[in-house]
Every structure is written in C-alpha cells, then in structure tokens.
Amino acid sequence: MNVSDSELMLGTLAAHGYVSVDHPDGADVIIVNTCAIRDHAEQRVIGRLGELRRNMKPGAVVGVTGCMAQRLGPQLLDKAKHVSLVIGPDGYRALPALIEGARRGERGIHTTFDLEEQYEDFQPRRFDRVKAWIPVQRGCDYKCTYCIVPTTRGPERSRKLADVVRETRDVVAGGMSEVVLLGQTVNSYHDGEHDFADLLRAIGGVDGLRRLRFTSPHPNDFTERVVDAMASVDAVCEHVHLPMQSGSSRILKRMLRRYTREGYLDCVARLRAAIPALSLTTDVIVGFPGETDEDFDETLSVVREVEFADAFTFKFSPRDGTPATRMPPELTVSDEIASERLARLVETVRGMSRARNLGLLGTRTEVLVEREAKRGDAMLMTRTRDFKTVLVPGTEAMLGEYLTVELTGTTGSTFTGQIVRERQPLPMAG
Numbered sequence: 001m002n003v004s005d006s007e008l009m010l011g012t013l014a015a016h017g018y019v020s021v022d023h024p025d026g027a028d029v030i031i032v033n034t035c036a037i038r039d040h041a042e043q044r045v046i047g048r049l050g051e052l053r054r055n056m057k058p059g060a061v062v063g064v065t066g067c068m069a070q071r072l073g074p075q076l077l078d079k080a081k082h083v084s085l086v087i088g089p090d091g092y093r094a095l096p097a098l099i100e101g102a103r104r105g106e107r108g109i110h111t112t113f114d115l116e117e118q119y120e121d122f123q124p125r126r127f128d129r130v131k132a133w134i135p136v137q138r139g140c141d142y143k144c145t146y147c148i149v150p151t152t153r154g155p156e157r158s159r160k161l162a163d164v165v166r167e168t169r170d171v172v173a174g175g176m177s178e179v180v181l182l183g184q185t186v187n188s189y190h191d192g193e194h195d196f197a198d199l200l201r202a203i204g205g206v207d208g209l210r211r212l213r214f215t216s217p218h219p220n221d222f223t224e225r226v227v228d229a230m231a232s233v234d235a236v237c238e239h240v241h242l243p244m245q246s247g248s249s250r251i252l253k254r255m256l257r258r259y260t261r262e263g264y265l266d267c268v269a270r271l272r273a274a275i276p277a278l279s280l281t282t283d284v285i286v287g288f289p290g291e292t293d294e295d296f297d298e299t300l301s302v303v304r305e306v307e308f309a310d311a312f313t314f315k316f317s318p319r320d321g322t323p324a325t326r327m328p329p330e331l332t333v334s335d336e337i338a339s340e341r342l343a344r345l346v347e348t349v350r351g352m353s354r355a356r357n358l359g360l361l362g363t364r365t366e367v368l369v370e371r372e373a374k375r376g377d378a379m380l381m382t383r384t385r386d387f388k389t390v391l392v393p394g395t396e397a398m399l400g401e402y403l404t405v406e407l408t409g410t411t412g413s414t415f416t417g418q419i420v421r422e423r424q425p426l427p428m429a430g
C-alpha cells in the first residue's frame with residue numbers, strides 16, 4: 001500500500017513539474033513515506049531522517065508522509081526541526097501546496113481524514129514495469145487489538161468498480177499483464193453496488209490481463225461468491241496471502257481477529273476445495289500478551305497442518321493507542337520467550353518449505369519475468385502463478401515475458417530454473 005501511495009505522490013509531483021532524482025543528497029525536496037505498523041519501522045524512519053539531516057543539500061525541503069506522519073502529526077515537527085511538512089495518507093493532494101509553503105519557510109501539516117479521497121484524478125508514476133499495484137480500498141473497519149492501521153488510515157472505503165476497471169485497462173494498454181489489487185481487507189471490498197466477487201470478474205475480463213492477485217484478504221470475507229469468482233476467473237492466480245496471526249482461538253479472541261482456529265482452517269479448506277493448486281502464505285505474530293506455550297504450540301500445529309509456502313513472522317510490537325497496550329502487564333511475554341518462539345516458528349516454516357520445494361525439482365512451470373535479479377549477474381527474478389520465486393538466466397530485454405522453466409535447484413525458499421522452450425509472445429494490449 002505504501003509503494004502504491006508513493007506512486008500516487010510521485011504522480012502528482014510530476015504533474016506539478018517536479019522531476020525525480022536517484023539519490024536524496026542532491027534533491028530539493030525529499031519525501032519520506034512511512035509505515036507505523038511496528039516500532040521497528042518507525043525507528044528506521046527516525047534513523048533515516050537523522051541521516052538526511054547530515055547529508056541533504058542546504059535549504060532542501062524534507063517531508064514525512066504516510067502512517068507514521070498521521071500517528072505522530074505535530075510531534076514530528078517538534079522532534080525533527082529539519083522536517084517542514086507532515087502529511088497523512090488522506091492528504092497527498094495537499095503535497096504540492098505544502099512543498100511550496102515549505103520553500104517559503106512555512107511548516108505545514110495535513111492529517112485530517114477525507115473519506116471521499118480516492119485520488120481518482122492522480123496519474124501514478126509506477127516503479128514497476130511488469131505488474132501494477134492498484135488500490136481498491138482505503139482504511140480498515142476491523143479493530144484488531146494490536147493494530148494501528150484503523151487509527152492511521154481511517155475507516156474502510158472502496159473505489160468504484162468502474163474506476164478500478166479503467167485503471168486496469170490503462171495499465172494493460174501500457175504493456176503490463178499483471179495487476180495486484182490492494183486493500184487492508186481487500187476482499188471486504190464493496191463500492192455500494194458491487195462486492196469483491198464482482199470486482200474479480202470485471203478485472204479478470206479485461207483483455208490482455210494474464211495475472212490477477214490481491215492483498216491482503218481477511219479470512220472472514222471469503223464469501224462463497226468470492227471463492228467462486230476466484231475459482232472461475234482464469235487470471236486469478238493460485239496464491240492467497242491469508243493472514244492468520246495465531247493458531248490459538250484464545251489468542252485470536254484477545255486479538256479481536258473475529259475468527260477461531262477452526263474458522264481459519266475452514267476458510268483454508270474452502271479455498272483449497274475450490275482451487276486445488278492453491279498456495280498459501282501467511283502472517284504470524286508471536287508473543288502477543290497472554291500467549292502461553294500451549295497457545296504457541298497451537299500456532300505451530302496450524303502451520304504444520306496448512307503447510308504454508310511461506311510466512312511473514314513477527315514478534316508482537318506494542319503500538320501506542322492500541323487496546324493491546326492496555327492489557328494487564330502480567331500478560332506481557334518476555335522478549336526472550338518471544339524470540340525463542342519466533343526462532344522455532346521460522347525453523348518450522350523454513351523446514352517445511354525446503355522439503356516441499358526439493359520435491360518440485362525437475363517439474364516445469366510458467367513464470368513471468370519481473371526484474372533483473374542483481375545488477376551484473378545476468379539473472380532474472382521471475383515468479384510462478386503460485387508466487388514462487390525462480391531465478392533464470394537472461395537479460396533485461398526479457399522483462400514482462402512469460403517463459404516455461406524447469407526447476408533445477410532450490411535454496412529452500414527460492415528456485416533456480418532453466419528455460420525449456422521458446423519464449424511466448426507478449427499478450428496483445430487493449
């Protein structure tokens with residue numbers, strides 16, 4: 001979502017005559033777009049702002065945007081004297097005017113929510129040449145007790161289906177063949193008339209679109225209609241990132257995730273029944289207040305049962321203002337225990353993924369070339385429909401092409417592959 005917001009900001013700045021540069025040192029304007037989901041993310045922003053103060057061109061304007069800007073607002077201006085503007089996720093329209101003000105020496109702040117704001121008239125400047133991130137929903141109406149997002153991004157609101165279809169047609173006409181629909185709980189999308197199933201069918205019907213992904217869904221919003229649409233729209237890829245957070249119903253209740261362990265497993269079963277080749281990844285938090293060894297064992301058992309292809313794993317990070325910070329102190333899980341659980345969880349996920357990936361060596365699959373792997377090593381980073389990363393030899397000229405590859409090696413999480421037949425032509429745009 002932040003990448004997509006940065007693309008919107010770059011778009012509006014380009015429309016106002018700004019030109020982007022490769023490095024902040026020589027820039028007249030430096031915007032740091034931030035995340036507030038974990039304390040670690042915010043600490044990195046603080047470190048980055050310190051670095052910028054030392055290296056930036058004299059007189060440069062520094063702005064902080066995004067969720068940390070929304071959360072801290074005027075405190076950021078107090079703490080960082082070289083920051084002249086602070087803008088939350090609904091205020092990017094004010095960016096050019098606040099930059100102009102900052103160049104005259106004014107310090108500005110825009111952190112009010114605007115429930116109508118969808119930036120429909122912005123032309124995003126996309127970083128990616130192969131796939132397009134398309135926001136379909138802003139904000140979140142869930143109130144998970146550990147999460148700062150409802151505070152920083154406000155209530156849920158969806159873009160109109162016709163606007164999302166128009167943007168998809170535009171990016172496909174521009175040569176991209178994959179889109180990723182974005183929302184905090186993307187499958188609860190509803191524009192007042194159409195639900196997420198309608199959206200998948202409409203986007204999947206855009207000529208030339210070959211791959212359709214979405215992130216991140218909430219398990220409770222996989223209605224029968226949505227699952228049916230996923231199964232019947234050819235472009236929808238066989239991968240779902242399905243945040244779990246914990247495998248213990250007791251902890252899930254304390255997190256206010258609004259499903260139980262059984263409910264989560266039922267969602268997995270319904271998705272797999274409809275899409276047999278489905279690959280699942282997830283998010284897990286360890287060390288949430290009150291998590292016992294038994295609760296953690298339940299998390300490990302779901303991880304083993306579902307056989308996630310991969311997982312983003314985190315230690316609980318208390319965020320000021322969230323209900324989880326007001327839980328009784330005796331429920332706090334020590335950092336030592338949380339670290340030990342995290343290590344066991346990571347080992348479990350990696351071990352399973354390594355075993356499964358070794359079993360896939362020698363098989364053939366379709367990949368899309370997404371980018372160069374590393375400058376100079378003549379390898380390309382490609383992805384399968386079910387979200388595996390495969391490194392294959394090739395050149396930048398092949399970006400955006402579909403190839404058939406044979407999986408020849410694995411590091412455990414990523415693969416290396418050989419191209420086994422002629423490249424397929426690019427899909428026709430339009």
Ligand code: SF4
Binds near residue numbers: 143149
């Ligand atoms: S669903 Fe929960 S975790 Fe996800 S953004 Fe909303 S409040 Fe945060």
